[in-house]
Amino acid sequence: MEVTGHPEMTEPASEIEREVEELIGKWAGNPSKTIMAMLAVQEKYNWLPQKALEYISIRLGVPKGQIYHIATFYKVFSLLPRGKHILQLCTGTGCHILGSALLAKTLDKRHGIPWNGTSDDGLFTLESVNCIGACSMGPVLVVDGEYHANVTHDRADAIVKRLRKRANKEENNGEA
Amino acid sequence: MEKLRSIEQFKLFQDKCRREFEEYPLVISVCQGASCRAAGSEEVANVFEKLTTGSSDIRFIKSGCQGFCEYGPLSVVRPSNIFYQMVKPGDAAEIMRTTKDDGEVVDRLLYTHPATGEKLGREHEIEFYSKQQRIVLALNGYIDPLRIDDYLAHGGYSALAKALQVMEPGHIIEEMIEANLRGRGGAGYPAGWKWKSCKEAPGDRRHIICNADEGDPGAFMDQAVLEGNPHSVIEGMLIGAYAIGGTSGYIYIRHEYPQAIETFSAALDKARELGLLGDNILGTDFSFDIDMTFGAGSFVCGESSALMRSLDGQVGEPRDKFTHATEKGFHDEPTTLNNVETWANVPHIINKGAKWFRSIGTKDSPGTKVFSLVGKVNNTGLIEVPMGTSLREIVYDIGGGIKNDGKFKAVQTGGPSGGMLPESKLDLPVDFDALTDAGSMMGSGGMIVMDEHTCVVDVAKYFIDFLIEESCGKCLPCREGLRQMSKILHRICDGEGTLKDIDDLEALGQTVAATALCGLGKSAPNPVLSSINYFREEYIAHIVEHKCPGGVCMSLISYHIVPDLCNGCGECDEACASSAIRTVRGQKRKEGLLCEIDQALCDKCGACMQICKENAIEKRSPAVASRGAA
Numbered sequence: 001m002e003v004t005g006h007p008e009m010t011e012p013a014s015e016i017e018r019e020v021e022e023l024i025g026k027w028a029g030n031p032s033k034t035i036m037a038m039l040a041v042q043e044k045y046n047w048l049p050q051k052a053l054e055y056i057s058i059r060l061g062v063p064k065g066q067i068y069h070i071a072t073f074y075k076v077f078s079l080l081p082r083g084k085h086i087l088q089l090c091t092g093t094g095c096h097i098l099g100s101a102l103l104a105k106t107l108d109k110r111h112g113i114p115w116n117g118t119s120d121d122g123l124f125t126l127e128s129v130n131c132i133g134a135c136s137m138g139p140v141l142v143v144d145g146e147y148h149a150n151v152t153h154d155r156a157d158a159i160v161k162r163l164r165k166r167a168n169k170e171e172n173n174g175e176a
Numbered sequence: 177m178e179k180l181r182s183i184e185q186f187k188l189f190q191d192k193c194r195r196e197f198e199e200y201p202l203v204i205s206v207c208q209g210a211s212c213r214a215a216g217s218e219e220v221a222n223v224f225e226k227l228t229t230g231s232s233d234i235r236f237i238k239s240g241c242q243g244f245c246e247y248g249p250l251s252v253v254r255p256s257n258i259f260y261q262m263v264k265p266g267d268a269a270e271i272m273r274t275t276k277d278d279g280e281v282v283d284r285l286l287y288t289h290p291a292t293g294e295k296l297g298r299e300h301e302i303e304f305y306s307k308q309q310r311i312v313l314a315l316n317g318y319i320d321p322l323r324i325d326d327y328l329a330h331g332g333y334s335a336l337a338k339a340l341q342v343m344e345p346g347h348i349i350e351e352m353i354e355a356n357l358r359g360r361g362g363a364g365y366p367a368g369w370k371w372k373s374c375k376e377a378p379g380d381r382r383h384i385i386c387n388a389d390e391g392d393p394g395a396f397m398d399q400a401v402l403e404g405n406p407h408s409v410i411e412g413m414l415i416g417a418y419a420i421g422g423t424s425g426y427i428y429i430r431h432e433y434p435q436a437i438e439t440f441s442a443a444l445d446k447a448r449e450l451g452l453l454g455d456n457i458l459g460t461d462f463s464f465d466i467d468m469t470f471g472a473g474s475f476v477c478g479e480s481s482a483l484m485r486s487l488d489g490q491v492g493e494p495r496d497k498f499t500h501a502t503e504k505g506f507h508d509e510p511t512t513l514n515n516v517e518t519w520a521n522v523p524h525i526i527n528k529g530a531k532w533f534r535s536i537g538t539k540d541s542p543g544t545k546v547f548s549l550v551g552k553v554n555n556t557g558l559i560e561v562p563m564g565t566s567l568r569e570i571v572y573d574i575g576g577g578i579k580n581d582g583k584f585k586a587v588q589t590g591g592p593s594g595g596m597l598p599e600s601k602l603d604l605p606v607d608f609d610a611l612t613d614a615g616s617m618m619g620s621g622g623m624i625v626m627d628e629h630t631c632v633v634d635v636a637k638y639f640i641d642f643l644i645e646e647s648c649g650k651c652l653p654c655r656e657g658l659r660q661m662s663k664i665l666h667r668i669c670d671g672e673g674t675l676k677d678i679d680d681l682e683a684l685g686q687t688v689a690a691t692a693l694c695g696l697g698k699s700a701p702n703p704v705l706s707s708i709n710y711f712r713e714e715y716i717a718h719i720v721e722h723k724c725p726g727g728v729c730m731s732l733i734s735y736h737i738v739p740d741l742c743n744g745c746g747e748c749d750e751a752c753a754s755s756a757i758r759t760v761r762g763q764k765r766k767e768g769l770l771c772e773i774d775q776a777l778c779d780k781c782g783a784c785m786q787i788c789k790e791n792a793i794e795k796r797s798p799a800v801a802s803r804g805a806a
């Protein structure tokens with residue numbers, strides 16, 4: 001397999017490369033840490049910017065094609081920017097039989113947040129997650145890492161409304 | 177902390193930890209398991225932490241999952257074992273006060289027996305706990321997983337010390353074979369034999385891996401062990417490495433468990449600080465360390481050969497099983513891979529012996545098994561029972577029966593690879609072989625209870641769709657076969673199936689099971705085949721009567737408002753995102769305002785039913801098109 005760069009000789013050249021270097025520098029030249037590096041990048045940016053992936057490719061010594069193969073194979077990775085708030089609706093078996101999938105309808109119809117997509121205003125991304133281990137409390141909605149238990153249509157609605165209100169307020173303050 | 181440089185030093189340090197732990201007359205713990213956290217236990221813990229800082233008579237512990245998730249946040253006072261449930265931050269001060277003025281309990285926070293109405297104050301009085309036998313989970317709730325001292329105070333790492341001091345590696349493997357600890361990750365392969373063949377395989381390097389991918393969606397046994405007692409897993413792996421001659425260790429944890437990752441990583445650091453991991457462990461010439469890698473949301477990566485690829489930073493495609501991982505596994509070198517719970521059992525076997533272990537459980541499946549009991553059962557949570565316990569005991573005695581006095585329909589064991597078992601199988605003893613014989617499997621321990629409001633065809637469809645998403649796509653039977661099965665299942669759920677579809681599903685399922693490359697495909701048809709086997713009449717109802725007996729399949733149900741019960745409050749109207757509800761002048765309630773659902777607009781999301789306090793909304797199946805027809 002052709003390696004696309006010289007891991008040890010790379011110098012970060014741009015802002016994003018410097019940021020990525022900080023996250024993944026410790027794994028230079030170690031292709032077995034590709035997934036770990038991509039997870040670190042996604043954690044920072046919420047998605048996988050192309051420039052960051054190119055840098056990982058050079059720095060770890062992994063062909064770009066393989067990086068994109070990994071990015072599309074594993075469910076967590078997103079090649080598109082995600083919303084400011086990440087809503088993860090659990091679709092594990094426990095939550096499924098308690099009707100979690102139905103909640104997606106409310107979020108879509110009422111708030112324009114499509115299933116596995118982002119709202120037009122870029123505020124919300126709604127994704128499915130396969131069980132976070134709080135199955136006794138289903139349906140579970142994870143909002144920016146925070147767990148919400150026994151979620152009903154009503155509560156999902158309230159959660160989104162609250163976040164949107166806050167965002168509007170911030171925007172108005174910013175303009176003023 | 178100083179590194180411990182000999183077994184003697186270790187023993188002295190362990191004694192010190194024990195004394196320090198026993199200095200506190202009272203211990204209050206608050207559960208920090210995922211369910212309790214979702215119910216707000218972090219806030220509760222914060223208050224307790226503030227109140228107990230500096231206290232010399234109360235030790236406060238943020239514990240791992242204590243199991244009775246249904247009633248979280250949980251808090252237990254020891255040594256009296258007073259059990260508080262659904263604790264709120266505001267309750268902390270009262271618990272502290274009453275506990276100190278000894279003997280008193282906060283009555284309103286006790287668990288009430290649902291049938292007798294009796295308040296039960298102690299953990300062991302509650303059937304959910306009294307019918308369990310906890311070995312792997314024994315310390316969950318007793319120790320702070322972030323403090324290695326707590327684990328040591330409870331005898332932690334004694335088994336490692338014993339192994340290093342008085343046991344030859346070969347002797348450990350014999351003991352493991354004798355104990356017949358079968359893999360808790362699903363397949364049930366005896367760990368001892370796996371260790372033996374890895375040890376005997378040629379090669380200079382040997383890898384020891386812990387599978388913490390816990391892919392079964394709807395199960396959290398491994399999470400509870402990793403978060404509640406991480407050192408038991410580390411100790412098990414150390415003993416395994418010592419016995420097998422392991423040179424490097426790895427744990428593969430799914431990223432969906434951030435708390436488990438954090439706790440485990442802290443535990444590794446602590447073990448290194450004390451010299452329990454690293455070079456020359458406890459002054460011996462045994463060296464070993466464990467590296468952490470995260471999963472990235474892929475079910476198939478829980479399969480051992482796929483996991484080893486993913487561990488190497490690649491796409492997780494399984495390989496065929498002609499080569500054994502014990503000989504050519506990670507990096508084509510001899511590898512031993514075991515599940516979290518398997519590793520966590522090891523220290524107990526080394527401490528207490530194979531004979532003791534075999535005295536628990538059944539002849540061919542010794543020991544206990546941890547299950548996550550969820551779904552439509554009253555007492556959901558995490559349980560540990562001896563192998564051979566019947567499903568009935570689990571669902572009715574420990575689980576407290578079906579929610580809302582409902583009727584039991586089925587229990588799914590083994591996750592997406594398992595099957596649905598009906599009421600007639602409730603007396604089945606739960607062990608590896610009995611479950612397989614019944615067309616399901618043990619799996620990793622997920623147990624999902626379904627009641628009459630669950631549709632077995634919908635659940636079968638759910639699992640197949642899940643597996644299509646997760647299939648790596650490498651082999652044809654799995655890639656294409658599952659897709660065809662899904663198409664048929666969707667057709668049936670949409671009310672467009674034919675009776676021949678059932679036969680086709682069976683034929684397809686058998687073909688996929690016989691020809692797929694890895695365990696994912698081989699077991700994927702189980703939910704479909706078992707549900708056809710035990711619930712054929714439900715498939716027929718969907719096809720012939722266009723009726724979904726569980727009231728789940730959207731094309732086959734409709735929502736209606738019962739005029740007699742509706743008081744016209746209009747809350748459903750507000751809750752309806754489809755604007756399908758209109759207010760009319762009704763024929764009942766003295767001709768007052770009533771609500772009515774426009775079937776053409778209704779999205780069938782069920783929001784109205786959830787919000788209606790009068791229970792005035794009902795589901796009908798087969799679907800009724802218009803009001804006139806109702």
Ligand SMILES: Cc1cc2nc3c(=O)[nH]c(=O)nc-3n(C[C@H](O)[C@H](O)[C@H](O)COP(=O)(O)O)c2cc1C
Pocket residue numbers: 358359360361362363364365387388389390391392475476477478479480481513514515516518519620694695696
């Ligand atoms: C599709 C698939 C998914 C699996 N997922 C897991 C898993 O999440 N955790 C696990 O421990 N074993 C899982 N297994 C089983 C592993 O392949 C392997 O048998 C097991 O981890 C070995 O450890 P044990 O012998 O201690 O059970 C899975 C198997 C298959 C076929």
Ligand code: FES
Pocket residue numbers: 090091092093094095096130131132133134135136138140393394395
């Ligand atoms: S199934 Fe939703 S948290 Fe487990």
